[in-house]
Amino acid sequence: MTYLAKPKLHHPTLPQNRVCRTRRDYEGKISTLCAGCGHDSISAAIIQACFEMDVEPHRVAKLSGIGCSSKTPDYFLGNSHGFNTVHGRMPSVLTGANLANRALLYLGVSGDGDSASIGIGQFAHVMRRGVNMVYIVENNGVYGLTKGQFSATADQGSASKKGVVNSDTPIDMASLALQLGASYVARGFSGDKKQLVPIIKAAIAHKGAAFIDVVSPCVAFNNHPGSTKSYDYVREHNEAVNRIDFIPRKEEIVVDYAEGQVIEVEQHDGTILLLRKLHREYDPHNRVMAMNYVAEHQAKGEVVTGLLFVDNSARDLHEHLNTVDAPINTLAAAELCPGAATLAKINQSLR
Amino acid sequence: MSAQLQPDAQPAPLAAVNDFVVKFANVNGSGSASANELFAKAILRMGVPVSPRNIFPSNIQGLPTWYEIRVTGAGYLGRRGGVDLMVAMNPQTWNQDLKEIEPGGYLFYDNSKPLPASRFRTDITVIGMPLTEICNATYSEARQRQLFKNIIYVGALSVLLDIDPGVIEKLFSEQYKGKEKLLESNFKALHLGRDYASQHLPKIGLRVEAGDGVGDRIFVDGNTAAAIGCVYGGATVCAWYPITPSSSLAEAFQKYCQKLRVDPVTGKNRYAIVQAEDEIASIGMVVGAGWNGARAFTTTSGPGVSLMTEFIGLAYMAEIPVTIINVQRGGPSTGMPTRTQQADLVSCAYASHGDTKHILLFPEDPHECFDQSAQAFDLADRLQTPVFVMTDLDIGMNQRLCAPFEWDETKEYDRGKVMTAEDLDSGRDFGRYLDVDGDGIPFRTWPGTHPSKGSFFTRGTTKDAYARYSEAGPDYVYNVQRLLKKLETAKSLVPQPVARNARAATRFGVIYFGSTSPAMSEALDALDAAEVHVDALRLRAFPFPDSVRQFIEAHDLVFVVEQNRDAQLRGMLINELEFSPDRLPAVLHYDGTPITARFITREIGDRVRAARKSS
Numbered sequence: 012m013t014y015l016a017k018p019k020l021h022h023p024t025l026p027q028n029r030v031c032r033t034r035r036d037y038e039g040k041i042s043t044l045c046a047g048c049g050h051d052s053i054s055a056a057i058i059q060a061c062f063e064m065d066v067e068p069h070r071v072a073k074l075s076g077i078g079c080s081s082k083t084p085d086y087f088l089g090n091s092h093g094f095n096t097v098h099g100r101m102p103s104v105l106t107g108a109n110l111a112n113r114a115l116l117y118l119g120v121s122g123d124g125d126s127a128s129i130g131i132g133q134f135a136h137v138m139r140r141g142v143n144m145v146y147i148v149e150n151n152g153v154y155g156l157t158k159g160q161f162s163a164t165a166d167q168g169s170a171s172k173k174g175v176v177n178s179d180t181p182i183d184m185a186s187l188a189l190q191l192g193a194s195y196v197a198r199g200f201s202g203d204k205k206q207l208v209p210i211i212k213a214a215i216a217h218k219g220a221a222f223i224d225v226v227s228p229c230v231a232f233n234n235h236p237g238s239t240k241s242y243d244y245v246r247e248h249n250e251a252v253n254r255i256d257f258i259p260r261k262e263e264i265v266v267d268y269a270e271g272q273v274i275e276v277e278q279h280d281g282t283i284l285l286l287r288k289l290h291r292e293y294d295p296h297n298r299v300m301a302m303n304y305v306a307e308h309q310a311k312g313e314v315v316t317g318l319l320f321v322d323n324s325a326r327d328l329h330e331h332l333n334t335v336d337a338p339i340n341t342l343a344a345a346e347l348c349p350g351a352a353t354l355a356k357i358n359q360s361l362r
Numbered sequence: 363m364s365a366q367l368q369p370d371a372q373p374a375p376l377a378a379v380n381d382f383v384v385k386f387a388n389v390n391g392s393g394s395a396s397a398n399e400l401f402a403k404a405i406l407r408m409g410v411p412v413s414p415r416n417i418f419p420s421n422i423q424g425l426p427t428w429y430e431i432r433v434t435g436a437g438y439l440g441r442r443g444g445v446d447l448m449v450a451m452n453p454q455t456w457n458q459d460l461k462e463i464e465p466g467g468y469l470f471y472d473n474s475k476p477l478p479a480s481r482f483r484t485d486i487t488v489i490g491m492p493l494t495e496i497c498n499a500t501y502s503e504a505r506q507r508q509l510f511k512n513i514i515y516v517g518a519l520s521v522l523l524d525i526d527p528g529v530i531e532k533l534f535s536e537q538y539k540g541k542e543k544l545l546e547s548n549f550k551a552l553h554l555g556r557d558y559a560s561q562h563l564p565k566i567g568l569r570v571e572a573g574d575g576v577g578d579r580i581f582v583d584g585n586t587a588a589a590i591g592c593v594y595g596g597a598t599v600c601a602w603y604p605i606t607p608s609s610s611l612a613e614a615f616q617k618y619c620q621k622l623r624v625d626p627v628t629g630k631n632r633y634a635i636v637q638a639e640d641e642i643a644s645i646g647m648v649v650g651a652g653w654n655g656a657r658a659f660t661t662t663s664g665p666g667v668s669l670m671t672e673f674i675g676l677a678y679m680a681e682i683p684v685t686i687i688n689v690q691r692g693g694p695s696t697g698m699p700t701r702t703q704q705a706d707l708v709s710c711a712y713a714s715h716g717d718t719k720h721i722l723l724f725p726e727d728p729h730e731c732f733d734q735s736a737q738a739f740d741l742a743d744r745l746q747t748p749v750f751v752m753t754d755l756d757i758g759m760n761q762r763l764c765a766p767f768e769w770d771e772t773k774e775y776d777r778g779k780v781m782t783a784e785d786l787d788s789g790r791d792f793g794r795y796l797d798v799d800g801d802g803i804p805f806r807t808w809p810g811t812h813p814s815k816g817s818f819f820t821r822g823t824t825k826d827a828y829a830r831y832s833e834a835g836p837d838y839v840y841n842v843q844r845l846l847k848k849l850e851t852a853k854s855l856v857p858q859p860v861a862r863n864a865r866a867a868t869r870f871g872v873i874y875f876g877s878t879s880p881a882m883s884e885a886l887d888a889l890d891a892a893e894v895h896v897d898a899l900r901l902r903a904f905p906f907p908d909s910v911r912q913f914i915e916a917h918d919l920v921f922v923v924e925q926n927r928d929a930q931l932r933g934m935l936i937n938e939l940e941f942s943p944d945r946l947p948a949v950l951h952y953d954g955t956p957i958t959a960r961f962i963t964r965e966i967g968d969r970v971r972a973a974r975k976s977s
Contacts, residue, residue, distance in 0.1 A: 067813065068813070069809075069810055069811070069812060069813045069814070069817060070810055072654070072809045072810070074650075084819075085819055085831075089817070090813065090814055090817050091809070091817055092807075092808075092809035092810070092817050092818065092819075092820070093817075093818075093819040093820065094650075094653060094819075094820040094821075095819065095820065095821040095822070095823070096646070096649070096650075096676065096822075097646070097672055097673055097676055097822070100642060100643070100646045100672075100673070102643075102646075103601075103638065103642070103643040103644075103645075103646025103647050103649075103650065104646045104647070104649055104650035104653070105650060106601075106636070106643075106646070106647050106650060107599060107601060107646065107647030107648055107649060107650025107651035107652070107653075107654070107656075107658060108650035108651060108653060108654040108809070109650075110599045110634040110636070110647065110650075110651050110656065110658075111598070111599060111650070111651040111652075111653075111654035111655055111656030111658070112654050112655065112656075112808075112809070112810065114810070115654075115809060115810050132639060132640065132643075133639070133642075133643055133646070135639075136638070136639040136643065140636075328636075329634075332631060332634050332635070332636075333629075333630050333631050334630060334631050334632075334633075334634050335625055335628065335630040335631065335632055336628070336630065339598045339599065339632070339633070339634060339656050340598070340651075340654060340655035340656045340808065342598060342632055344596060344774060344775050346625075346632055347593075347596040347598065347623070347632060348593075348594055348596060348769075348775075349593065349594065349622040349623075350769065350771060351768075351769045351770075351771050353622065354590075354594070354767050354768070354769045355766075357590060357767065358578075358580050358766040358767055361580040361581055361582045362578075362579075362580055362581065
């Protein structure tokens, strides 16, 4: 992770969003990943989503683990605090940060090695707890930074660049998230930004554990024939269940759809997702159906993408813990320390 | 020279007032713990200091458990060693329990079933009482028979030892306030025991006499004390994973937060407690919360620290305030999970790969558990680094008589060097890892502070003073040298050692810390009385303040007393202060039982006498 600052030259006519920022204000340092890396497309999608959502960059905390994907938070949202934590342990650090200040937007970025191999335990528990966050796994089925070893999401029978065939069964992160109770589960493809940006935007608007599995080909080690995480393979086998048209609140819905093809999903904050159905029978409110659908299509070698599941009445960890509305890190000593008189009473109770 | 005892001569039955040891041998899960605690508290309420120790198995029901109570008018709260009155309620451990009784001591047992004479010793006084028979005759339910048997023996013992029944009744009234039925049945059981003892049992030589030796002291276990310290210290985030002997600390924190930290208007909590999936997640949450400006802690024991090690290195390197309370137990591995040791010093002081050093605090009793737990948050915030409170099972899980907790309301929390939006707007240069004050401590900002200034990327990798990734040697050296300087700064901020001089000038010294304290105080009195003069220094923290070096320099031979096999503190003194090992002889006790005054007195006494002879 070398340090390369981008020059701060803004074109004066660059459009501003409602918090008076241009798209450039959401960028970070210049990426040091390989040219063509899917992860850079995801960073670009995050930048676009945050810009279009009028997110104040400094109100975002971006956290990651270790690996190529975990380097990316340095390449977007340069005015946000970032934390490159420990391999596989981003979820716990994000949980603690979220407990300390519930008012920020938490963006966890991880990879398939980081989340499905070493970090599968923490991944599972952060989903169970319903930590309010956007958790993106940049999934390429391979360890890039250590040069091409299989990760736990690599499909059984897929071949590495060196020709080794993977014999282990794969872990499907989206299915796992569904089973573990994530209240927003989606899958995207780094090569389909049109689908990905609304998925990220809707995840930002979602209150609760939002998980996005983004298939993101590794151009250096996993983009060859025989790989099931290559650009070509995913393009050929992409099975999108729906497309989100994300509509910010209070805006008139002007898009015209044929009846029965669109579902309106109102989020906690009043925003509305317009979900264009690509499969008539697919119901994104049905967790069990989502799990079955993904499993059935996966068995056919298809990669199911789109918004797989959303529970718009989800409760987050702070609600479970009944914490005060104010960020806990702003509580003053007077609100925390019971004082000497109370201590005298405690002493009395211990005699 | 005392007259030689004839082989058959029996020692006289022990006689003592307010100075004896009673040990209860029970089966765990039988409800004995609360009855035994009642016994201890009754003596305490008579104004006589007691020091109880629960010696329990890693098990829920059916295995042997002991409760040892030292009655000590002189106020010696360490373990003395030896047992004067054994209350043998567990047939499984009969032989072992019998062996432990001092010659001339007493055995109290349930004689509902007769035992052959060969099962007893002849040099002790045996007192049998048909407890099971009485219970079976009085109660029909099995659980009642079991539970009230305990209260009945407390009643009988209260007669034997002259314990005021009024005090016990008052304790019952407090405990069963509003539960009249329970109160009545406990009264009944107590008097069943008392009546039988008055009518059938002989008086014994041990007696409790009301005194005024307790004063305003409180009776509390270290885990509860540390939990209250965390509440007072402003901890808002606790992430933990259950592990003996630290679990009751997190549970006590929860209990006191529910009482003291709920917003009276909204009913919402001014705290967040998460029982994590493991110790790695616990410390990860604490790191995340500390990074984000909350006072956060975890509580664990040795195996937990082993799992946390990688994160501790990150917190050291990235400079994040973290408080870890380590209630030490016997290691390594699962070791002796329900026994005590001071054996995590090295694993905590140098936790993580690479060059690391961490702050350790050593409380001697629950009072200091309270103080140091609260202070740990100030130190962690000020120094932006992990701080360990190194308590142990002996302090943590046993109720101990100690000075009442105190809180200075004029003192404010020290949140350390944190730049606000106003600071940043005023044009102050912000370098996250820049040593601006020469104390090694840089400024930090909390996430979300300012729209365009003060954000930085936190990482465990090397960086320059402005938190930019750097693999340049000079940047690395600057940072790790600054971390050392920070540790220098810490020396004057941590609790300073406590010195105690011998009655006469001496070239001998002793260094000790933590739960060894009460046994050491007693041993020092005994040594002074035997004209073995030793100056003492009780360490309360690592890194070692300069006074530790001065103390060692001022003595030719300094014993280092600790409760581990490898003399870990001694090793640290040798390494950190570069003293010759010859100058620091080790006195070690590590069988899992708390160190005793008798052990220390003998070890140091013998070695001082030997050193005197050879010089």
